[in-house]
Amino acid sequence: MSFTLRKDPRGVVVIGVDGQLIVGNRHELKQKVTEALDAGERKVLVDFTNTGYIDSSGLGALVSLSKKLRDAGGELRLAGLNEDLRTLFELTKLDTLFNIGDTTEQALASF
Amino acid sequence: MSFTLRKDPRGVVVIGVDGQLIVGNRHELKQKVTEALDAGERKVLVDFTNTGYIDSSGLGALVSLSKKLRDAGGELRLAGLNEDLRTLFELTKLDTLFNIGDTTEQALASF
Amino acid sequence: MAERGIEIALRVPTALDVVEEAVDLVARHCLASGLTPRAARFNLRVALAEALANAIIYGNRLDPGKTVDVRVVVTPSLLTVHVADQGDGFDPALVPDPTIPERLEEEDGRGLFLIRQLVDEVRFNDRGNAICMVLRRA
Amino acid sequence: MAERGIEIALRVPTALDVVEEAVDLVARHCLASGLTPRAARFNLRVALAEALANAIIYGNRLDPGKTVDVRVVVTPSLLTVHVADQGDGFDPALVPDPTIPERLEEEDGRGLFLIRQLVDEVRFNDRGNAICMVLRRA
Ligand SMILES: Nc1ncnc2c1ncn2[C@@H]1O[C@H](COP(=O)(O)OP(=O)(O)O)[C@@H](O)[C@H]1O
Ligand SMILES: Nc1ncnc2c1ncn2[C@@H]1O[C@H](COP(=O)(O)OP(=O)(O)O)[C@@H](O)[C@H]1O
Numbered sequence: 017m018s019f020t021l022r023k024d025p026r027g028v029v030v031i032g033v034d035g036q037l038i039v040g041n042r043h044e045l046k047q048k049v050t051e052a053l054d055a056g057e058r059k060v061l062v063d064f065t066n067t068g069y070i071d072s073s074g075l076g077a078l079v080s081l082s083k084k085l086r087d088a089g090g091e092l093r094l095a096g097l098n099e100d101l102r103t104l105f106e107l108t109k110l111d112t113l114f115n116i117g118d119t120t121e122q123a124l125a126s127f
Numbered sequence: 128m129s130f131t132l133r134k135d136p137r138g139v140v141v142i143g144v145d146g147q148l149i150v151g152n153r154h155e156l157k158q159k160v161t162e163a164l165d166a167g168e169r170k171v172l173v174d175f176t177n178t179g180y181i182d183s184s185g186l187g188a189l190v191s192l193s194k195k196l197r198d199a200g201g202e203l204r205l206a207g208l209n210e211d212l213r214t215l216f217e218l219t220k221l222d223t224l225f226n227i228g229d230t231t232e233q234a235l236a237s238f
Numbered sequence: 239m240a241e242r243g244i245e246i247a248l249r250v251p252t253a254l255d256v257v258e259e260a261v262d263l264v265a266r267h268c269l270a271s272g273l274t275p276r277a278a279r280f281n282l283r284v285a286l287a288e289a290l291a292n293a294i295i296y297g298n299r300l301d302p303g304k305t306v307d308v309r310v311v312v313t314p315s316l317l318t319v320h321v322a323d324q325g326d327g328f329d330p331a332l333v334p335d336p337t338i339p340e341r342l343e344e345e346d347g348r349g350l351f352l353i354r355q356l357v358d359e360v361r362f363n364d365r366g367n368a369i370c371m372v373l374r375r376a
Numbered sequence: 377m378a379e380r381g382i383e384i385a386l387r388v389p390t391a392l393d394v395v396e397e398a399v400d401l402v403a404r405h406c407l408a409s410g411l412t413p414r415a416a417r418f419n420l421r422v423a424l425a426e427a428l429a430n431a432i433i434y435g436n437r438l439d440p441g442k443t444v445d446v447r448v449v450v451t452p453s454l455l456t457v458h459v460a461d462q463g464d465g466f467d468p469a470l471v472p473d474p475t476i477p478e479r480l481e482e483e484d485g486r487g488l489f490l491i492r493q494l495v496d497e498v499r500f501n502d503r504g505n506a507i508c509m510v511l512r513r514a
Binding site for chain 4: 188220
């Protein structure tokens with residue numbers, strides 16, 4: 017239940033979600049992205065390659081962060097979702113709201 | 128929960144216990160050994176290398192089979208017990224009743 | 239699988255950090271009781287985690303003096319998971335669809351919707367403090 | 377681990393083929409609740425399997441109309457596993473030691489002895505149809 021943060025040379029902040037993104041830790045992610053925004057970053061990629069589970073609160077946190085970045089002229093993208101996690105975005109129609117890359121590399125290349 | 132049976136060239140019937148030896152299948156083991164006895168076999172080795180669990184009924188079945196073989200001039204030996212299974216024999220003092228080999232090979236060589 | 243399975247009941251403290259353990263326990267039991275692996279791993283897990291979070295947050299309002307009761311009943315064709323909190327309940331009919339365009343960018347309100355999408359039937363008691371989720375077995 | 381853990385209760389049908397599943401479930405829960413791996417894998421498993429077999433065979437006499445109730449209570453220092461059948465009970469004080477030389481070659485009578493060896497405390501209710509096994513946590 018922790019987040020890793022790295023800056024890709026292409027100018028994208030990549031945040032990895034280790035384990036879960038749920039009601040218990042979504043504030044931590046919000047804080048990490050807000051800090052990046054305050055530091056002038058505008059391109060954020062959330063990497064779910066090592067994520068087992070996202071609950072509805074986690075989905076909600078991504079929605080509000082995406083809006084926040086968009087309002088600042090930036091963008092939040094997602095990558096690395098497994099079949100189960102992708103299904104969650106499809107069921108809630110959030111797949112229409114986000115740019116979702118298959119892999120982190122692909123998402124970074126097209127950012 | 129099944130038993131494998133093979134005849135070792137050294138004249139020992141080796142019965143492998145796959146999974147468990149418990150109240151639900153001890154009769155099957157008893158039957159297998161009794162059949163071997165009826166067919167003239169006198170040396171039986173029960174191999175626990177692939178056994179996860181023995182319950183008190185299983186221990187009891189081994190005790191009664193051992194007695195049966197001894198009464199017929201034969202012997203029942205045991206081998207391949209892991210630490211947990213060996214503890215069961217020690218707690219019930221049945222380690223004093225059985226010849227217990229570390230490995231099947233060792234038990235066969237000394238039979 | 240035994241036709242007449244083990245029935246399990248959990249008394250869960252009002253604490254979000256035990257949700258995962260409770261979900262694990264129930265998911266394993268349901269898998270052993272004949273739920274398909276995908277449904278046990280995904281549909282049941284997500285639905286139960288959402289129901290538990292709601293029971294803890296909205297039902298028991300994080301009051302550590304209260305508990306949440308979970309009960310799993312297995313019949314030959316169905317698996318039924320009951321989650322009951324000690325709160326005042328609510329009217330699920332008043333919860334709006336979170337997928338309509340006007341609501342798509344709302345932060346909250348997707349829990350119940352996901353539950354309904356992922357299980358075969360959802361029922362509530364009259365007071366609205368107990369949800370019952372039904373899944374068909376393999 | 378949460379100080380105040382999840383409390384689980386199982387209603388087990390009177391059938392020997394569900395013993396393993398029930399033991400699995402309880403062992404996993406106890407491991408998650410802070411019992412040492414060796415105690416969860418070995419001491420608890422063996423003791424609970426013996427208690428369940430006795431409840432099913434001697435207590436409920438294999439009557440499929442009866443059930444066995446298992447309850448696990450976790451406190452900061454202890455894990456308590458209750459197993460209650462719907463039989464007439466028995467007097468555990470009358471069960472002889474199976475390790476004395478005269479009894480060593482008996483086929484039966486090692487179940488209760490193993491339970492006593494493997495858990496930290498054993499108690500029965502007055503009627504003798506409910507056993508309570510206490511294990512110390514890590
Ligand atoms: N067990 C409950 N007790 C009381 N109110 C509940 C309960 N479950 C859900 N609710 C109400 O239903 C609303 C919608 O819940 P849900 O769809 O899970 O979304 P969210 O949890 O994101 O608000 C909650 O905001 C709450 O008001
Ligand atoms: N739940 C129970 N209800 C009634 N009698 C029991 C129960 N548990 C044990 N007993 C009695 O205690 C005796 C000893 O049990 P145990 O030590 O487990 O050995 P075994 O099961 O091999 O007989 C049993 O034979 C039975 O008469």
